[in-house]
Amino acid sequence: MMFDAIVVGSGMSGGWAAKELTEKGLKTLIIERGRNVEHGVDYTDSLRPWEVENFGWVDEDEIAKDYPIQSQAGPAFNAANKQFWVKDSEHPYSTPDDKPFVWIRGYHLGGRSLMWGRASYRLSDLDFKASASDGHGSDWPIRYEDLAPWYDHVETFAGITGTLEGLPQLPDGQFQPPMALTDPEKDFKAKIEAAFPGRRVIPGRGAHLTDAQPQQTDLGRVNCQYRQLCSRGCSYGAYFSSLSATLPAAKNTGNLTIVTDAIAHSLVYDPKRNRVKGVRVIDAHTGQGRTYEAKVVVLCASAIPTAQILLNSKSEAFPNGLANSSDAVGRHLMDHLIGMVEGIYPSFTDSYYHGRRPNGFCTPRYRNLQQSEDYYRGYFLQGTTWRASWERAVAAPMGVGADAKAQLRKPGPWMMVMGIFGEMLPNPNNRVTLHPSRTDKWGIPLAHIECSHGENEKKQYAAAQADGAAILEAAGAKVVARTTEAGAPGMAIHEMGTAHMGVDPKTSVLNKYSQAHDVPNLFIGDGAAMASGGCQNPSLTYMALSARAANYAAQFLREGRI
Numbered sequence: 001m002m003f004d005a006i007v008v009g010s011g012m013s014g015g016w017a018a019k020e021l022t023e024k025g026l027k028t029l030i031i032e033r034g035r036n037v038e039h040g041v042d043y044t045d046s047l048r049p050w051e052v053e054n055f056g057w058v059d060e061d062e063i064a065k066d067y068p069i070q071s072q073a074g075p076a077f078n079a080a081n082k083q084f085w086v087k088d089s090e091h092p093y094s095t096p097d098d099k100p101f102v103w104i105r106g107y108h109l110g111g112r113s114l115m116w117g118r119a120s121y122r123l124s125d126l127d128f129k130a131s132a133s134d135g136h137g138s139d140w141p142i143r144y145e146d147l148a149p150w151y152d153h154v155e156t157f158a159g160i161t162g163t164l165e166g167l168p169q170l171p172d173g174q175f176q177p178p179m180a181l182t183d184p185e186k187d188f189k190a191k192i193e194a195a196f197p198g199r200r201v202i203p204g205r206g207a208h209l210t211d212a213q214p215q216q217t218d219l220g221r222v223n224c225q226y227r228q229l230c231s232r233g234c235s236y237g238a239y240f241s242s243l244s245a246t247l248p249a250a251k252n253t254g255n256l257t258i259v260t261d262a263i264a265h266s267l268v269y270d271p272k273r274n275r276v277k278g279v280r281v282i283d284a285h286t287g288q289g290r291t292y293e294a295k296v297v298v299l300c301a302s303a304i305p306t307a308q309i310l311l312n313s314k315s316e317a318f319p320n321g322l323a324n325s326s327d328a329v330g331r332h333l334m335d336h337l338i339g340m341v342e343g344i345y346p347s348f349t350d351s352y353y354h355g356r357r358p359n360g361f362c363t364p365r366y367r368n369l370q371q372s373e374d375y376y377r378g379y380f381l382q383g384t385t386w387r388a389s390w391e392r393a394v395a396a397p398m399g400v401g402a403d404a405k406a407q408l409r410k411p412g413p414w415m416m417v418m419g420i421f422g423e424m425l426p427n428p429n430n431r432v433t434l435h436p437s438r439t440d441k442w443g444i445p446l447a448h449i450e451c452s453h454g455e456n457e458k459k460q461y462a463a464a465q466a467d468g469a470a471i472l473e474a475a476g477a478k479v480v481a482r483t484t485e486a487g488a489p490g491m492a493i494h495e496m497g498t499a500h501m502g503v504d505p506k507t508s509v510l511n512k513y514s515q516a517h518d519v520p521n522l523f524i525g526d527g528a529a530m531a532s533g534g535c536q537n538p539s540l541t542y543m544a545l546s547a548r549a550a551n552y553a554a555q556f557l558r559e560g561r562i
Contacts, residue, residue, distance in 0.1 A: 002295075003028060003257070003293070003294040003295075004028060004294060004557065005021045005026045005027070005028045005029070005294050005297070006028070006029045006030075006031060006278070006294040007021070007298045008279060008297070008299050008301050009030075009032065009111065009301040009302065009526065010030050010032040010242055010247065011242055011526075012539050012543060013300040013302075013526040013527075013542045013543065013546035014030060014032075014298075014525070014526075015113065015241075016242075016525065016547045017300050017546050017550040018030050018250040019246040019247075019550075020550035020551050021250075021553065022255035023249070025253075025255065025554075026296075027255050028250070028257070029257045029258075029294065030256065031264055032109050032111075032259065032261075033261070033262060033284065033301075034111070034284075035107070035108050035109070036260040037109045037110055037243060039233075039235075039241075040233075040235040044080045045229040047080060047232070056079050058071065058077070058079050065089060066087040066089045067082065067085060067087065067088055069103060070087075070088060070104060070105070072102050072104070072491065073115075076117070080231075084114055085115070091105065091440070092438075092440065092446060093304075093446050093447045093449060094435050095448070095449050095450065095451075100488045100489075101450075101488065102487070102488050102490035102491050103449065104493045108260075109260055110241055112302070113240070113243065116493075118208060118239050118240070118358065119205065119206055119537040120155070120162075120205050120207045120539065121540060122151050122173055122536070123534045124144055124169050125143055125144040125168070126169050128140045128143045128144050129143070130377060131426065133371075134376050136425045137332065137425065137532050138332075138503070138508050138531050139531070140502075140531045141511060142501070142512050144171065147541070147545070147548065150544035150545070150547055151171075151173055151174075151541075152173070154540065154547055155173045156174045156215070157245070157246075158240040159176055159207065159208070159210075159212065160175055160176065161175060161176050161178050161179055161203070161210050161359065162176075162178055162202075163178045163202055167200065167364055169365050169369055170365065170536070175205070176210045176211045177211050178205075179210065179357050179358075180203070182353050182385050184347075184348050184351075184416065185201070187348070188201060188345070189202075189361070198366055199471075202362060203361055204360045204382065206358065206359045207240035207539075208224040208359065209221060209222065209224055209239075219244070219248050220248075221238065221244055222236050222237065225355075226355030226357055226358070228358045230358050259281075259292075261283060261284040262284065263281055263282045263444070264280070264281055265280040265289065265309075265444055266279075266280050266309060266322075267297060267310070267522070268280060269318065271315065271316070274519060275520065275521045276522045279292050282442045284442075295562070296557055296562060297521065297522050298550060299523070300546060302526050302527060303333070303432075303497065303528040304432050304449065305447070306498065306524060307330040307447075308432065308444075310322045310330075310499065311324070311433065312434060323509055323518040325505070325517075325518050326506055328428075328499070330431045330433055331431045332497040332498065333489075333497055333498050334424045334426060334494075334495070334497040334530070335424060335451070335489045335491070335493075335494050335533075336421045336424065336492035336494045337457055338419070339483035340417055340481075340482065341417070341418050341420070341469050341482045341483075342417040342479070342480055342481040342482065343415070343417075343480055344413050344478045344480055345385060345413070345415065345416045345475070346414075347414075348414055349411075349413065349414075352387060353387075359384075360382060360385075362382045363380060363381040365380040366378075367379065367463065376456055376460075377425065378423060379420055379461075379463075380536065381421075381464070381471070382421065384417060385416045386414070387412060387413070387414055387415070388411065388415050389412065390408040390409075392412045416472065418468045418472065421492065421535050421536070421537070422461055422535055423460070423533055424453070426497060430450065430451040430489075431450055431451070432447055432449055432498050434446070434447070435447070451489040451490075453486060453489065457486065468482070469482060494537065496530040497527070497530045497532075498528045499528035505518070509524070509528075510523075510524055514529050514546075514548065514549035514552070515552065520556075521553075521556075523550070524549070526542060529545055
């Protein structure tokens with residue numbers, strides 16, 4: 001069967017591409033390499049605490065055997081949802097021994113949109129103009145004004161909480177009511193904004209419904225229940241995922257076909273027409289190959305697999321991989337610098353909170369709004385507070401017997417953690433290639449990932465770490481834990497940039513429409529398209545770029561341009 005469009009990947013960006021294409025009337029096929037997952041039915045958010053194996057902890061031997069990489073996702077990886085994380089033992093990749101990369105993955109319908117942290121922030125013109133300003137990386141072929149209507153579009157449908165702040169470095173959006181700050185956070189906000197003019201503390205912006213609108217309730221989505229069980233999947237559809245929102249919307253058009261357990265091997269290229277004409281897949285269970293054909297292909301497999309697919313799509317016309325005349329496919333791999341500072345917040349021992357808010361606060365970027373530091377780009381801080389529970393006895397023994405039990409029945413002090421998110425510079429030597437000899441069990445060359453932090457990242461992280469501690473101490477908190485070095489690349493789970501947009505076809509892969517310079521009917525809607533990363537969580541930008549790319553693909557197809 002010939003489809004109008006094929007979308008490779010069903011996660012954050014793939015769901016958006018499918019929604020936009022099907023609503024434009026295109027018969028669209030989604031190819032998903034993982035298993036089928038049914039919204040609500042296959043989640044574990046209804047389990048009571050005593051029904052979860054080992055109270056949520058995964059056995060250490062099982063982690064060592066199957067999940068040594070995935071377990072580094074932290075509390076998001078647990079016994080209640082380990083089925084959503086790939087087994088590292090079954091899905092290998094390679095890195096240089098001295099350059100670890102933490103590749104966190106979920107192979108199933110909906111992808112990592114079931115597992116993401118849901119922080120949703122726009123990039124600003126400061127970010128879109130960064131490479132042109134400081135000379136690091138390729139200049140974006142678009143600016144904020146080009147993407148702003150698409151941010152509006154995806155925010156309105158997805159449901160994003162937030163407050164209007166008027167900050168040029170963190171543009172406002174179409175927000176649902178914010179999740180309230182706790183009493184210590186309100187105190188923290190007042191103290192920091194007084195002590196550090198120019199720094200702001202604002203409620204986090206997250207993809208959680210707080211005032212569900214018809215476009216959400218018509219799909220069965222309702223407001224957040226403040227359970228903080230998001231990592232298990234949300235049967236209420238309160239947080240945005242492709243499984244609860246974009247894929248159901250696409251199905252409602254009658255134009256969507258989904259194939260799961262189909263591993264994209266490569267794209268089929270027609271040199272006579274200079275067009276992609278299909279996608280080769282391998283059945284995950286039988287190992288048998290087959291090809292699906294379409295008039296347009298949108299890659300949304302995520303940054304590393306998208307590069308892997310293109311590099312594996314070699315032909316006489318493209319001996320180094322499809323759409324790779326620039327030799328930029330696989331290059332400029334980026335993640336975000338990530339770390340934390342944690343402290344005990346004073347007072348407010350008579351104050352508590354209702355429910356378990358799946359959000360927090362943030363301090364938007366305030367460094368290098370104009371180049372003034374000895375490093376390029378910048379960082380922002382995201383935080384949250386909570387009352388320490390009985391688990392505090394693990395780190396601080398409190399004796400034994402009745403007195404210890406009595407102490408632990410009461411809430412402990414307020415804790416505050418500030419997470420650091422910093423921008424990596426685009427670097428062509430940070431890249432994905434195909435391993436020359438190793439393959440996976442389906443015969444596809446492994447992704448070889450070579451990525452490390454440079455001197456700029458190290459300087460930036462040192463500044464962010466010092467700022468985080470100084471901010472906590474200025475508010476009267478006692479710093480009790482900190483990460484002195486940024487986590488290894490990949491730890492932020494924000495990989496991007498391996499097939500980036502650019503003005504010059506000689507140095508970039510995609511044009512301003514997210515369309516391949518070399519192959520007109522090939523579009524990329526995932527993080528691979530990013531020319532730079534900003535310091536903000538990138539998923540909202542992936543959504544906006546993917547929706548925009550799909551609309552241009554449909555328009556160009558209708559006009560006969562591709």
